[in-house]
Amino acid sequence: MERKIARHIHDLVVEYKKDKNSFPVVKDDLVPKPLSGFHQWADSKDFEGGFLIENRNGPNIWLLLIKWSAENDFYVVLFPENKAGPIAEIHDVVKESDDLFLRWRYRPSKRDGNNDKRKSYFSKYFFSLEVVISIPSVVDDVSAFLNELLSLSENREKADNLDKNTPDFRDSFPEGKLKERLHKQRERNSSLIKAVKQEALEKKGKLECQCCGFDFEKEYGELGREFIEAHHTKPVSELHQDGEETKKEDIALVCSNCHRMLHRRRPWLEMNELKKLTKGSS
Numbered sequence: 001m002e003r004k005i006a007r008h009i010h011d012l013v014v015e016y017k018k019d020k021n022s023f024p025v026v027k028d029d030l031v032p033k034p035l036s037g038f039h040q041w042a043d044s045k046d047f048e049g050g051f052l053i054e055n056r057n058g059p060n061i062w063l064l065l066i067k068w069s070a071e072n073d074f075y076v077v078l079f080p081e082n083k084a085g086p087i088a089e090i091h092d093v094v095k096e097s098d099d100l101f102l103r104w105r106y107r108p109s110k111r112d113g114n115n116d117k118r119k120s121y122f123s124k125y126f127f128s129l130e131v132v133i134s135i136p137s138v139v140d141d142v143s144a145f146l147n148e149l150l151s152l153s154e155n156r157e158k159a160d161n162l163d164k165n166t167p168d169f170r171d172s173f174p175e176g177k178l179k180e181r182l183h184k185q186r187e188r189n190s191s192l193i194k195a196v197k198q199e200a201l202e203k204k205g206k207l208e209c210q211c212c213g214f215d216f217e218k219e220y221g222e223l224g225r226e227f228i229e230a231h232h233t234k235p236v237s238e239l240h241q242d243g244e245e246t247k248k249e250d251i252a253l254v255c256s257n258c259h260r261m262l263h264r265r266r267p268w269l270e271m272n273e274l275k276k277l278t279k280g281s282s
Contacts, residue, residue: 001091003048005100006065006074009135009145010049013063016142017051024146027060028052035066039083042066048074052081053146057168061087061153063146076102078153087153093135100135104152108160122159125167126151193230196251201226209255211262211271212278216255228253231262233271 010032017026030050035043038050046067053061062079068089075091090104106129108118123129133148134141154167200207207228208215216224231252252271254262258278262269 001074001076001093001102003067003074005093005135006048006076009076010065012136012139012142013051013146014049015139023143024056024150025054026051026146027054030064039079039085041086042077042079046074053150055150055154057150058154058157061150063149076149078149080153080157087156090133094132099137102131102133102135104131104133105129106131106156106159110160114162117162118159121162122155125158125169126155127169192248192251196230196248196253197226197228199248200228200253207253209258210252211254211258211274214255214257229256229259230254231259231271 013026014029016022017029028051030038030047032047032049034045035047035050037043042064048065050062050064050066053063055061060081062081062083064075064077064079066075066077067073068075068077068091073091075089077089078087079085080087088104090102092103094101094103106119106122106126108115108122110118119129131152133152134145136142136145151167157163158165158167197207206215206217207226209228216227218224220227231254232250233252234250258274261274261277262271
């Protein structure tokens with residue numbers, strides 16, 4: 001990671017810290033000068049700043065922006081609050097369109113024969129061994145950035161220990177951010193959605209989920225009349241950045257639960273995959 005990126009992250013977190021309502025909370029920060037008395041691997045290294053991030057689900061973490069070795073550029077290095085040793089050392093930066101992302105891979109190396117179990121544990125809750133985290137471009141992006149680092153830290157620690165008190169599932173996927181934005185815009189194309197709903201009403205006289213068969217009007221009466229959500233069935237990887245025509249057959253009508261589940265995993269579930277999982281599939 002170039003120094004200017006590390007400095008950019010530092011400046012945004014400093015600005016973010018000024019907001020007393022920000023979450024997660026930045027509890028402390030370190031002056032951008034060579035460290036002393038922090039940790040033997042970090043002390044005296046070229047340093048752009050550090051922050052102690054409050055973690056409501058576990059130990060707080062230190063976020064250091066530091067030149068970790070003479071041969072490499074700057075790293076984001078995560079330490080527990082007690083500074084016992086680094087949790088993750090992240091320096092690889094990838095670019096998609098105008099967005100920058102940090103990339104890190106979980107590679108457990110303990111010599112107890114359980115590393116495959118650790119990988120399975122980590123990927124189950126983080127949905128991948130490769131972690132991609134969006135580098136904030138404005139202050140409003142900092143909260144998501146810090147939450148992702150906290151989630152990485154928690155999953156790393158629990159996977160290392162094969163902790164029976166399992167972590168929460170990861171709930172943010174920055175990779176493909178631009179394409180996901182396009183995907184959601186297509187799902188909000190009101191004129192097209194109206195046409196798809198009208199066609200369904202003419203054929204069946206009702207709007208029901210194409211995955212599980214749920215009918216909002218049947219369940220909620222007048223409140224649920226003609227309510228359903230729209231899901232764009234074309235895989236996000238196939239969407240074009242410059243835009244493309246969306247057809248009626250690209251839109252599926254689904255209930256809120258199924259819509260959430262379709263978007264829950266990466267790559268996103270196909271309709272037929274979710275139908276196999278739903279007990280009430282029509």
